Amino acid sequence: MGGKCPSRKVKKRRYSHKTARRNKFLVKGDDAVYEELQKGDSENKPLPRDEDLPGMGQYYCLHCDRYFANVTVRDEHYKTKRHKKRLKQMSGPAPHTQLDAELAAGMGMPDNGPTLMSM
Amino acid sequence: MRLEKCWFCSSTVYPGHGIQFVRNDAKIFRFCRSKCHKNFKMKRNPRKVKWTKAYRRLHGKDMTQDSTFEFERKRNRPERYDRNIAENTLKAIKKIAKIRSDRSSDHIKNRLKTGKIQRQKEARKQLEQDIHLVKAPLALAQDSSLRLPKIKVNVSQTQTEENQQMEE
Numbered sequence: 001m002g003g004k005c006p007s008r009k010v011k012k013r014r015y016s017h018k019t020a021r022r023n024k025f026l027v028k029g030d031d032a033v034y035e036e037l038q039k040g041d042s043e044n045k046p047l048p049r050d051e052d053l054p055g056m057g058q059y060y061c062l063h064c065d066r067y068f069a070n071v072t073v074r075d076e077h078y079k080t081k082r083h084k085k086r087l088k089q090m091s092g093p094a095p096h097t098q099l100d101a102e103l104a105a106g107m108g109m110p111d112n113g114p115t116l117m118s119m
Numbered sequence: 120m121r122l123e124k125c126w127f128c129s130s131t132v133y134p135g136h137g138i139q140f141v142r143n144d145a146k147i148f149r150f151c152r153s154k155c156h157k158n159f160k161m162k163r164n165p166r167k168v169k170w171t172k173a174y175r176r177l178h179g180k181d182m183t184q185d186s187t188f189e190f191e192r193k194r195n196r197p198e199r200y201d202r203n204i205a206e207n208t209l210k211a212i213k214k215i216a217k218i219r220s221d222r223s224s225d226h227i228k229n230r231l232k233t234g235k236i237q238r239q240k241e242a243r244k245q246l247e248q249d250i251h252l253v254k255a256p257l258a259l260a261q262d263s264s265l266r267l268p269k270i271k272v273n274v275s276q277t278q279t280e281e282n283q284q285m286e287e
Binding site: 029030031095098100101107108113 | 130144146147148162165166173176187189192196
């Protein structure tokens with residue numbers, strides 16, 4: 001959030017406010033965003049109208065999980081360094097998951113038994 | 120009793136240890152100790168943190184492909200208890216663990232071999248290039264005992280002498 005931080009003291013002050021801290025938990029995790037991107041590319045359905053969100057929830061950045069007030073602000077956001085960084089991160093390998101952790105620990109793939117219904 | 124693996128460092132989480140975080144999309148993250156939990160909260164990527172298993176796997180530090188990895192799995196189906204099978208499994212666990220540790224130590228040994236060859240090669244090159252720091256080039260040319268044995272073997276004596284005269 002924001003640009004370059006001038007000092008540690010300023011950073012502390014900036015994140016001391018409740019809204020800033022709340023934001024941390026409302027933002028989607030990396031893996032959730034990645035999943036959304038993997039499946040959501042083909043379908044282009046209109047975003048649901050939500051009065052509580054900025055711009056009625058119509059201007060949304062999927063990569064950064066952020067809502068904007070209007071098109072110009074969103075397009076401005078697309079030009080920022082932070083968005084580009086995020087874009088690069090999301091186009092890379094899939095984020096770490098529990099399955100990765102288990103494979104790294106020397107476990108095999110999970111055994112779910114035989115499939116009961118043939119698709 | 121199910122022994123879970125830590126999300127961050129892939130170590131085993133025994134009952135009564137560690138902490139669990141359930142995100143608002145009902146995804147569960149288990150951590151073996153506060154170190155791993157803190158690293159997760161800092162949004163660090165386990166693939167980029169050197170002490171995690173995920174990093175070691177990815178960078179070829181540990182063995183990745185092995186038949187012993189097929190035994191320990193997350194089994195999402197009930198198994199009917201059989202006393203004989205349980206007994207045999209308990210016996211096999213020790214044997215498999217031994218085989219696995221032997222193989223992983225072999226893997227590390229093989230991995231270190233290439234480094235040794237590389238270091239020897241570099242040392243040889245340095246000796247060739249920086250011998251003038253130890254002995255002046257002129258003195259070196261006159262004293263044949265200081266020259267590398269490699270040159271002596273490969274190149275005939277007359278040729279090297281000619282080269283020396285040219286340099287002088």
